Amino acid sequence: MVFLSRIADLIDALASRHRLLPWLIAYLMLLPLPFIMSTFFNSYLIDLANRSCLFILLAVGLNIVKGFCGQVTVGHIGLYAIGAVTSAVLSLEPGGFGGALGFGLPVWVSIPIAVLVTAFAGLIVGLPSVRLEGAYLALATLGLGESVRIFIAVTPALGSSTGLMMIPAPSIGSFVFDSFTSYYYLVMTAALVGIYFSFSILRSATGRAFQAIREDTIAASVNGINVIKYKLLAFVLSAIYAGLAGALFAHMPPGYLHHNNFTVIEMVTLLLMVVLGGIGNVWGGVIGAIVVTIAYDQTKDLVVYFMDRPIVIQPLVFGLSMVLLVLFMPRGIGGWFEGVLRNRRFIKRSEEKLGGTARNS
Amino acid sequence: MALLETRNLSKSFGGLQAIDKVSLKVEPNTVHGLIGPNGSGKSTFFNLLTGVYQPDEGSQISFNGIDITSSPAHTIAELGLARTFQLLRLYGELSVLDNVMVGYHPHTKYGPLAPLINGAEVRRQDKAVREEMEELLEFIGLAEHAEIPAAELSGGQRRLLALGRAIAMRPKMLLLDEPGAGLSPVNVDNLMSTIMTLKKRYNLTIIVVEHILKVVMSTCDTISVLDHGQKISEGTPEFVKGDSAVVEAYLGREMADEDIRAAMDA
Numbered sequence A: 001m002v003f004l005s006r007i008a009d010l011i012d013a014l015a016s017r018h019r020l021l022p023w024l025i026a027y028l029m030l031l032p033l034p035f036i037m038s039t040f041f042n043s044y045l046i047d048l049a050n051r052s053c054l055f056i057l058l059a060v061g062l063n064i065v066k067g068f069c070g071q072v073t074v075g076h077i078g079l080y081a082i083g084a085v086t087s088a089v090l091s092l093e094p095g096g097f098g099g100a101l102g103f104g105l106p107v108w109v110s111i112p113i114a115v116l117v118t119a120f121a122g123l124i125v126g127l128p129s130v131r132l133e134g135a136y137l138a139l140a141t142l143g144l145g146e147s148v149r150i151f152i153a154v155t156p157a158l159g160s161s162t163g164l165m166m167i168p169a170p171s172i173g174s175f176v177f178d179s180f181t182s183y184y185y186l187v188m189t190a191a192l193v194g195i196y197f198s199f200s201i202l203r204s205a206t207g208r209a210f211q212a213i214r215e216d217t218i219a220a221s222v223n224g225i226n227v228i229k230y231k232l233l234a235f236v237l238s239a240i241y242a243g244l245a246g247a248l249f250a251h252m253p254p255g256y257l258h259h260n261n262f263t264v265i266e267m268v269t270l271l272l273m274v275v276l277g278g279i280g281n282v283w284g285g286v287i288g289a290i291v292v293t294i295a296y297d298q299t300k301d302l303v304v305y306f307m308d309r310p311i312v313i314q315p316l317v318f319g320l321s322m323v324l325l326v327l328f329m330p331r332g333i334g335g336w337f338e339g340v341l342r343n344r345r346f347i348k349r350s351e352e353k354l355g356g357t358a359r360n361s
Numbered sequence B: 001m002a003l004l005e006t007r008n009l010s011k012s013f014g015g016l017q018a019i020d021k022v023s024l025k026v027e028p029n030t031v032h033g034l035i036g037p038n039g040s041g042k043s044t045f046f047n048l049l050t051g052v053y054q055p056d057e058g059s060q061i062s063f064n065g066i067d068i069t070s071s072p073a074h075t076i077a078e079l080g081l082a083r084t085f086q087l088l089r090l091y092g093e094l095s096v097l098d099n100v101m102v103g104y105h106p107h108t109k110y111g112p113l114a115p116l117i118n119g120a121e122v123r124r125q126d127k128a129v130r131e132e133m134e135e136l137l138e139f140i141g142l143a144e145h146a147e148i149p150a151a152e153l154s155g156g157q158r159r160l161l162a163l164g165r166a167i168a169m170r171p172k173m174l175l176l177d178e179p180g181a182g183l184s185p186v187n188v189d190n191l192m193s194t195i196m197t198l199k200k201r202y203n204l205t206i207i208v209v210e211h212i213l214k215v216v217m218s219t220c221d222t223i224s225v226l227d228h229g230q231k232i233s234e235g236t237p238e239f240v241k242g243d244s245a246v247v248e249a250y251l252g253r254e255m256a257d258e259d260i261r262a263a264m265d266a
């Protein structure tokens, strides 16, 4: 706890020199990570780090609509799928394997288009939020998300059961982002920029409007906030994150997409990240994404035998952790850390006050 | 010209006529009292004025010369009509400062996407707004608590914050729904004097719902009385106090006049 407070103090001190200084230092510290991993551990870890970065984007984006704005959505993985499949199909060469669609666009063109398409899809996923709340909204968004996956699964042009293969990697000049390490720089940068912008949103009138809607929708509308507009905006912003994560996922080595990457299990995993991190807490979501990605990876081959039959227990473990978390740690890691920070600030202020009176007397 | 005017304002919930053809005018720069027994429709009246409820067919509301009968709540807020809620409805998890900053929302000059496009401008404007809001918190006596979540304030502080959040909207008119509910008599007096200072400072027109009749009688220029959703009396405090219809509504027909006078003066 003291250690965390020290770090927070250090970040404050850096930020007071220049607002972007802590971000720059974080970036520089993250640069050598692939080399550390491949030298001291193994390069498979880099792939894990890359997937963590994608899930960070997803979690931070989901946090905007769910954490800031308080709208339940279980359709986020569907948006991720739309971003992935759109960018894949746009960049694949025409006439690919198994009747897959292809438009042969450069990857740097297909990614922004995929993000725009996903943003629009986010608007549609958000529409039910105008009339529905809570569990009803969850059901509506779940339906939309799942129907995306099923549509992909039954449409040969989008890969159906075989999936999309040989999706091209992005490149700059002759440099191709086709290895785990080179791709790391792409997704790590995207994740950091995504986190930065989510703070920009949170600390603005837009973020305050989102939170006001979450806290009390009627009071928010009476305070002059156009509730429908801001709810939809939250959905669109979070969809932009999901679309970018999806598109980056599509072009990540080995350049292969399958609809199994977008199931309800993935959605539960994503929710677990946000809940573990603390709903509404940006850094919490980031930590949740990293922890759960690693846990997911470690447990994916976890099998118990029941009457000589193998049973994959990962979904059970994840579902159970979710229930336990909501019951016993509803504010997550982030909520706990925020408490630590607030105490620290309180102690500091009291000390300042005491110091002041001591001087005066 | 009246700042606010309703004509035949009505609202029914199923079979219940909560507001029944109420016509009412509020002149600029006055304090207008709205009283009536529990369930007589006072809060419903506020909900209709601020767009929280949609009025029934045939109703008309105009504010500052603009027809707001079917305007949504956020548009009415932008026109300069602010209110507090009987049950406060603060943003509990947001800091005290953020609560008033949300109140300032209608005056935000940058668009909702500005944080993604022009962060420097957002920070510049927010800094100015924060200073203005800190000054407002200073004025209502909550500056020391600016950083704590609204839910952690005491009951009296919460009432002040609800008031501050409405004032942050820089309204022309302020609707106060039982601002002193749950406060001790001394605190109610303090709150009323704060309200009167704010009225002067910001040139406000006020409608206030209050159960403590002594407070209403001493602060209001005009008083309207609701009973079962109907306006049964209206006039100066002196007139309303003497109106037998009011006396009946409050205490039933059998009560002797003296008892009622005594109750109102208490």
Ligand SMILES: Nc1ncnc2c1ncn2[C@@H]1O[C@H](COP(=O)(O)OP(=O)(O)OP(=O)(O)O)[C@@H](O)[C@H]1O
Pocket (backbone or CB within 6 Å): B013, B016, B018, B036, B037, B038, B039, B040, B041, B042, B043, B044, B045, B086
């Ligand atoms: N949303 C609603 N749905 C159904 N009935 C309602 C609704 N809002 C108010 N009412 C009814 O309308 C009537 C007037 O209620 P209102 O809250 O306006 O009274 P009030 O004068 O503010 O009372 P109090 O002094 O107790 O606050 C009550 O009978 C109430 O039950």
Ligand SMILES: [Mg+2]
Pocket (backbone or CB within 6 Å): B042, B043, B044, B086, B177
């Ligand atoms: Mg009421």
